[in-house]
Amino acid sequence: MLSWQRLRAQFVDHFVLMSGALFMSLPVYALFAATTHAPGTRVMPRLDLGTHVLDNYGAFLTASSGFSGDITAIGMLWNSFVFGAGFAALKTLVSLLAAFALLYFRVRFASVIFWLLLLTLMLPLESRFLATYSVAAELGLVNTRAGLILPLAASGLGTLFFRQFLMTVPDTLQESARMDGAGPLKFLADILLPLCLPTASALFLVLFVTGWNQYLWPVMITSEEASYTVVRGMQFFGSTSLYGVTLAVVAVLPPAALVILFQRQVVKGLFDGSH
Structure with missing residues (x-):
């Protein structure tokens, strides 16, 4: 009582x-x-x-909306969703593969490579945009969705999360898979991927919110109004107009809803080492 x-x-x-x-x-x-x-x-x-x-x-x-009338608020929301989801999915996948390769393959200077990846955390994302834009322009990725997503695919933070989790996986699982004739990719797909799912889900959600709120890179890589994201649309409408304030309210809803609905999974995936 x-x-x-x-x-x-x-x-x-x-x-x-x-x-x-x-x-x-x-x-x-x-x-x-x-x-x-x-x-x-x-x-x-x-x-x-x-x-x-x-x-x-x-x-x-x-x-x-816009000078050409090529974009609507629904279009901006769709562009932001595609950018956020693609940004998060690709970063999560690349981070998982990088951590898997560094731990389970005999990569020379693996520790040095890992610490070099961590050094990217010391640099603000914006500090790399000029060089990244130059490469993207050379590859013809300006004003494309691939240009929005691909140049930002690498993630030192995601690699760190997956590496720390994979280090807790018992070596007996790898030995058992090897005895059953499973190769590295089958071991990854059948054993490690289900174990990493909570961590991957939490990281995906965090990265989705980061991508959804990204402003500078979409401004640099897109110039066509049909490619405007929600955050850029707020800058276009202005902060004191009815449409600008309405867009600001609508822009909060998708990431806030995801965080509220999946907050338990986020906490479990990022901080619970027992899953």
Whole structure:
């Protein structure tokens, strides 16, 4: 039976957590409330809801935007989703393969290669964009989805996560697979990949949010309005217009929903070494 002191402690803990959640979500709500009033109303954070929610958001999602009219809000959301999902999937795959190769193959200077990969964590992503853009332009990847995703495929952080996890896998699994005649790729696909799934899922989600919020690289590699992402669209519409604020509210929803729905898997995949 719970004591009064324990109930009071739980109440205080939940009160603090709920208060913090409400405090952090208040700015988003204030922006949402600003987009629910009639067009022409001054767009500013407010707490009172208007009556034009469906009208404003329906017109916003389907209206043509840009100087050429080649993009809509739905198109921007799709571009951001393709970029975020491709960015995360490719980074996760490359990181897993790199960690697998460094641990399970007799690569000369494997430790040196690994530490060189970790050095990339010391450099901001933006510091490599000029050289990366030069290579992408030479390969004809400007204004393509491959140009958005491929140049950012390497990830020292992802390699670190997978390497640390794979080091906890017992050597007996590899020996058993070898005795059964399984080659390296079959060992990876049938044994290691199912074990790595929680870590891969958590890393994918984190990288998806990073890709979704990426601004500078899409600005550099794309110039056509049909390739605009959500973040670039906010810069295009402006921060004080009705469509700009509406896009900012919509842009928060997909990554926030994924993080809320899969927060247990994220915590388990990144911090639970027993899976």
